[in-house]
Amino acid sequence: MNLAFKDVKFNFPRFLLTMAGVGFLIMASTGMVGLYRGIVEDALLVVDRIGADLWVVQGGRAGPFSESSAVPADMDRRVEGIAGVSSVRRFVQVSQQFDFEGRDLRASITGLDFPKDRGEWVQLQEGRYLNAGHFEAIADESIGLALGDQVRLGQDDYRIVGMTRGMVDASGDGLMFVTVNDAMAIARRRTSEEVLLARAAAGKTAAADASESSVPQDSKIAAVLVTLDKGADEDRVRTNVLSWGDANILSRADQRDLLLNQRLWRLRLQILAFTGVLLVVMAIVISLIIYMLTMEKLHQIAMLKLIGARNGVIVTMIAQQSFLIGGGALVLGLAMSKLVFPFFPRRVVIDPSDFAGLALAVGAVCTFASLLGIWRALKIRAQEVLS
Amino acid sequence: MTAAPILSVREAARHYRSGDSIVKALDGVSLDVNAGELVAILGPSGSGKSTLLLIAGLLEPPTEGEVRIRGTLVSKAGEELGRLRDFRRRNIGFVFQKANLIPFLTASENVALAMEIDDVPARDARRHAERLLAGLGLGHRAGNRPTKLSGGEQQRVAIARALANDPTLILADEPTAALDGARGRQVIALFRQIADTRGAGIVVVTHDPRSLDLFDRTIELTDGRVIGERSGPVRIPAR
Numbered sequence: 001m002n003l004a005f006k007d008v009k010f011n012f013p014r015f016l017l018t019m020a021g022v023g024f025l026i027m028a029s030t031g032m033v034g035l036y037r038g039i040v041e042d043a044l045l046v047v048d049r050i051g052a053d054l055w056v057v058q059g060g061r062a063g064p065f066s067e068s069s070a071v072p073a074d075m076d077r078r079v080e081g082i083a084g085v086s087s088v089r090r091f092v093q094v095s096q097q098f099d100f101e102g103r104d105l106r107a108s109i110t111g112l113d114f115p116k117d118r119g120e121w122v123q124l125q126e127g128r129y130l131n132a133g134h135f136e137a138i139a140d141e142s143i144g145l146a147l148g149d150q151v152r153l154g155q156d157d158y159r160i161v162g163m164t165r166g167m168v169d170a171s172g173d174g175l176m177f178v179t180v181n182d183a184m185a186i187a188r189r190r191t192s193e194e195v196l197l198a199r200a201a202a203g204k205t206a207a208a209d210a211s212e213s214s215v216p217q218d219s220k221i222a223a224v225l226v227t228l229d230k231g232a233d234e235d236r237v238r239t240n241v242l243s244w245g246d247a248n249i250l251s252r253a254d255q256r257d258l259l260l261n262q263r264l265w266r267l268r269l270q271i272l273a274f275t276g277v278l279l280v281v282m283a284i285v286i287s288l289i290i291y292m293l294t295m296e297k298l299h300q301i302a303m304l305k306l307i308g309a310r311n312g313v314i315v316t317m318i319a320q321q322s323f324l325i326g327g328g329a330l331v332l333g334l335a336m337s338k339l340v341f342p343f344f345p346r347r348v349v350i351d352p353s354d355f356a357g358l359a360l361a362v363g364a365v366c367t368f369a370s371l372l373g374i375w376r377a378l379k380i381r382a383q384e385v386l387s
Numbered sequence: 388m389t390a391a392p393i394l395s396v397r398e399a400a401r402h403y404r405s406g407d408s409i410v411k412a413l414d415g416v417s418l419d420v421n422a423g424e425l426v427a428i429l430g431p432s433g434s435g436k437s438t439l440l441l442i443a444g445l446l447e448p449p450t451e452g453e454v455r456i457r458g459t460l461v462s463k464a465g466e467e468l469g470r471l472r473d474f475r476r477r478n479i480g481f482v483f484q485k486a487n488l489i490p491f492l493t494a495s496e497n498v499a500l501a502m503e504i505d506d507v508p509a510r511d512a513r514r515h516a517e518r519l520l521a522g523l524g525l526g527h528r529a530g531n532r533p534t535k536l537s538g539g540e541q542q543r544v545a546i547a548r549a550l551a552n553d554p555t556l557i558l559a560d561e562p563t564a565a566l567d568g569a570r571g572r573q574v575i576a577l578f579r580q581i582a583d584t585r586g587a588g589i590v591v592v593t594h595d596p597r598s599l600d601l602f603d604r605t606i607e608l609t610d611g612r613v614i615g616e617r618s619g620p621v622r623i624p625a626r
Contacts, residue, residue: 001496001503003489010491010532303487306446307501307548308476383446385487386437386560 003313004320007297018289019328025282026333026362031341032275033354036268038347043170043264046110047255049121052089052225054237055255059246064093064222065170066258071247073184076113076224082240084232089113089225092183095173100144100151107143107176108169109153111183111221119162119177127162133179138162140174154189158182170264172346180221279361286329286362287369290322294373298380305382314377319370326366330359391458393555393588394420394443399452401438401611412438414611415452420588422555425579427599428592430608436592437560439608443590444479444558445471457555476505480549480587482559486541488533494520494544495529501551512551519547523577539570546577550585557581557589564595572598 008015047065055064056071056079063069076088092111097104112119118129119138127147130136137158139145142165149160158178167175178186226249228234234251241249250258260268294301301314334355341348401413413435420426428436441447443454445462454462456478461471488497498516503509520529523543533541542562549557559578563571575591575598582589582603591602599605607615 001492001500001509003491003500006496007491299487300489303489304504305472306481307504308472308552309504310472313504381446383441386441386483 002320003317004324007317007321008324015325015328018293019325019332022282022286022289022325022329023332023336025278025285026329026358027336027340029275029278029282029358030333030337030350030355031344031348032271032278033358034337034341034348034350035346036271036275037349037351037354039170039264039267039271040260041349042168042172042347043259044256045167046093046169046175047252047259050091050225051121051227052091053228053252054226054234055091055250055252056224056226056241057222057248057250059244059248061248062250062254062258062262064091065255066263069222070220071222071224073219073221075221075247078244079224079226079241082237084229084234084237085226086229086232087116087227089117089227090180090221091223091225092180092187092221093169094183094187095169095171096153096176096186098151098153100149103144105144105151106173107139108171108173109183109186110175110177111180112177113225114179114181122162122164122167122177125163125165127160129162130177130179131161134182135159136161136178137182138164138177140164140167140176142166142168142172143174143176145176153178153182154186156182156185166347168347170259184219184221283361283365283368286326286365287372290318290325290366290369291372291376293321293325294318294377298377299385301377302380302382302385305380306385311378315374318373318377322366322370322373323363326362330362391455392419392421393424393457394418394590395455395458396439396443397453397455399439399442399449399454401435401442401447402450411611413442413449416608416611416613417452418443418590418606418613420556420590422588423582423586424603425582425589425591425601427602427605428590428608429594429596429599429605431594433610434608435611436608438611440558440560440590440592443556444481445475476501477552478554478556480552480554480557482542482545482549482557482562484561484564486533486538486545488541488544488548490533493530493532494525494536494540494547497533497544498547498551501548505552516547516551519550520544523547539566539573542566542570542574543577546574546581550581553585555587557587559589559591561592561594563593563598568597571595572601575601 056075057063057069058071061067061069076090079085080088090113094109096109097106112130114130114133120129122138135156135158137160139160141163145151145160147160147163150157169175228237238249241247304314337350396416396418398415398417399413400415403410403412416439428439430436442449448462448466449464451464453460461474492500495513495516498519499512502512502515517529520526523546525540525543528536528540536544563574566574578589578591579601581587605617606613
């Protein structure tokens with residue numbers, strides 16, 4: 001006769017509520033870890049998927065994600081000439097807030113060096129890649145646009161020709177892909193007043209400034225993406241670029257390191273600290289619940305001892321109930337996480353290995369709580385049934 | 388040669404320290420219970436009745452004296468009794484004032500549990516439990532949980548549980564205290580029947596004088612000492 005299952009069956013609504021309570025705690029922990037993973041994945045999304053071996057950025061800077069970076073728009077030509085470089089692409093990324101049908105939307109405008117890059121590295125949900133050099137865009141669905149929408153960015157209207165899902169930048173803004181030239185035009189957007197003020201600040205008149213840009217960032221890109229030839233000497237390319245003096249060069253690993261350990265480290269630490277706190281709370285609550293369940297049964301345990309039950313019978317009952325609550329709560333927590341987190345504004349990644357780790361932690365907590373309950377139960381004397 | 392008594396308590400004492408003084412809960416009590424004998428222990432609260440039962444039931448060791456079950460010395464002063472759990476399970480059945488049934492088990496499961504703990508296969512245990520319950524007039528209640536049973540029915544289930552492993556000794560502590568007169572008498576009558584048909588020795592601690600006519604012997608305790616012993620049924624004066 002399985003006493004644990006009999007008890008669960010008898011007190012099923014109560015066990016279900018207990019499991020749900022613990023399940024919510026597990027869901028919260030899953031969410032915290034998932035949020036952390038999501039932020040890391042979002043931050044690394046472009047770096048990992050765009051397929052660049054090296055990033056040529058502004059000299060003395062570690063751009064374009066950790067710091068701002070502006071290099072001349074024709075720097076790609078210079079880089080292309082270095083031995084070992086297979087191909088180059090220009091890269092621009094700029095955050096943009098705009099109005100669409102009365103709604104304020106945000107997007108991270110990302111330039112694709114069309115026609116070399118039509119966005120094939122982007123995973124489309126629907127629509128197509130860029131086909132024209134201007135006024136077409138691929139938008140992430142998190143921005144709030146739909147396929148076929150016409151949206152005004154800068155001075156021009158752009159038509160959404162493709163949709164992606166879950167492609168956002170480090171701050172969670174959805175990516176909108178346009179051609180590099182369009183991205184530069186959108187970045188140049190200034191009111192007339194701004195242009196005049198900028199010219200005045202530079203001590204120039206409009207007439208005297210016929211050929212030069214009025215705003216320092218004009219006609220600049222953020223970085224040049226480099227793909228190396230097979231077997232090319234990366235160090236040689238690096239030395240070459242650094243010798244120019246006005247450019248810095250970073251590998252993909254450098255970019256990942258800068259993003260995770262420079263730009264996001266406080267946030268990551270914060271989330272990890274919260275996760276730690278939540279795990280401690282979860283451990284305490286689960287232990288307390290299981291311990292209290294055992295305490296409620298002390299009289300029955302004394303009775304079991306009186307009728308001669310071996311310690312194994314009592315230990316099995318407590319441990320089985322503990323793991324039943326833990327296991328049920330894990331399943332419930334996972335199901336609720338899968339159900340609820342997709343509606344959260346930021347990506348929550350439920351990584352199987354993280355969840356396995358959480359399951360191990362819950363298992364350890366259940367074991368600890370069981371041992372606590374078992375220790376108390378074994379101290380009960382049979383004659384306490386008389387009390 | 389006469390058979391050894393089912394239970395033999397010799398000069399049992401139980402002393403507790405309370406602050407600077409020593410409380411003598413039991414002070415040199417001796418008691419023999421033979422097979423098929425139904426013995427009542429009477430006495431006011433604090434007279435040592437329950438302490439005697441705990442010592443006889445191998446739940447507490449005596450401070451002095453010894454306990455023998457069917458002639459075998461099983462407990463003596465200062466002995467650790469944890470090792471006697473299996474012996475207790477096979478030889479002694481307990482019944483208390485409260486039925487102490489496991490609330491999430493049915494009547495038959497409560498009875499069968501005592502046998503399953505003793506490694507009787509589940510199906511056999513369940514069948515035997517149902518037979519026992521039917522024998523006590525509870526066959527139709529075998530599938531009910533304790534909350535669905537009346538106090539008297541619960542107590543009968545507790546008696547069935549005490550009988551499950553066919554013990555030679557049954558110890559009952561105030562089994563009728565929570566029942567009305569008629570139901571209380573039914574329970575004592577049941578003990579009488581069990582003693583007669585199964586040959587078990589039964590000790591019942593009680594201060595309910597209404598069913599004393601059913602007992603073979605009554606022993607009266609006060610302040611931890613035996614102050615009186617009477618053999619044969621006690622005649623209850625007509626009202």
